[in-house]
Amino acid sequence: MTLNLPAGTITDAATISPLALFLQADIVVKGVMLGLLLASIWTWAIIISFSVSLRKASKESRKFEADFWKAEDIDRFYEARGKTDFPAAKVMAAGVTEWRRSTAQKVIDRDGTRDRLGTSMSSVIASEIDRLSDRLNILATVASAAPFIGLFGTVWGIMRAFTSIAAEQNSSLAVVAPGIAEALFATAIGLFAAIPALIAYNRFSHGINRLEAGLTRFADSFYSTLSRELESQR
Numbered sequence: 001m002t003l004n005l006p007a008g009t010i011t012d013a014a015t016i017s018p019l020a021l022f023l024q025a026d027i028v029v030k031g032v033m034l035g036l037l038l039a040s041i042w043t044w045a046i047i048i049s050f051s052v053s054l055r056k057a058s059k060e061s062r063k064f065e066a067d068f069w070k071a072e073d074i075d076r077f078y079e080a081r082g083k084t085d086f087p088a089a090k091v092m093a094a095g096v097t098e099w100r101r102s103t104a105q106k107v108i109d110r111d112g113t114r115d116r117l118g119t120s121m122s123s124v125i126a127s128e129i130d131r132l133s134d135r136l137n138i139l140a141t142v143a144s145a146a147p148f149i150g151l152f153g154t155v156w157g158i159m160r161a162f163t164s165i166a167a168e169q170n171s172s173l174a175v176v177a178p179g180i181a182e183a184l185f186a187t188a189i190g191l192f193a194a195i196p197a198l199i200a201y202n203r204f205s206h207g208i209n210r211l212e213a214g215l216t217r218f219a220d221s222f223y224s225t226l227s228r229e230l231e232s233q234r
Contacts, residue, residue: 026156029157035149036146036186042138043196047197050136053132054207054208057132060084060086061088064081064088065214067081068092082096087215094124095120098116102117118219122219129208132211133204133205136201139197139200143194146194150191153190157182160182
């Protein structure tokens with residue numbers, strides 16, 4: 001039995017490659033695919049840059065803390081290293097700056113000084129964490145939205161496949177395969193964008209939480225040191 005298929009149908013079915021699927025796709029599905037590909041490129045750019053910056057911030061902060069606790073003179077260490085652009089250095093700088101301002105007065109308000117020390121260092125920690133995690137919301141958005149955008153392309157492609165069946169009066173696989181394939185390809189691109197974004201978001205969130213915990217411990221220890229020093233002030 002011989003099927004009378006429209007010209008070019010066999011060729012189209014035999015050339016279901018990613019490029020061919022994109023070129024054959026409806027304009028709406030093409031827009032979905034391009035948007036998801038751009039989102040994937042943007043996601044990987046964020047992953048690479050964020051990974052470098054987070055690793056550098058964590059490494060340098062740990063090294064700074066280790067050197068700080070080895071130092072015998074806090075003021076001398078602050079003058080030498082206190083102005084470096086790392087989270088732990090900024091926490092220490094906030095503590096030292098507030099300490100100098102509060103103890104420069106003739107009458108020292110011990111309780112007020114302690115409150116200001118804790119507030120200033122906590123504020124710096126929150127600011128640094130916000131700065132480092134600024135682009136995590138983009139990863140979260142891509143991870144949650146990309147599958148649904150791909151699904152929209154899938155639904156549109158399947159609708160187009162059914163339209164082809166009605167137009168050709170033929171429900172053979174050769175007729176519907178290109179439309180179904182491009183629909184599923186849109187879903188695949190959506191998952192390709194969403195999965196790395198989701199994994200990266202979870203990993204980076206964990207790294208940010210660890211860094212915040214480390215900075216908080218450092219600030220608490222430094223606060224205790226300054227509080228003891230405050231007791232000796234007359």
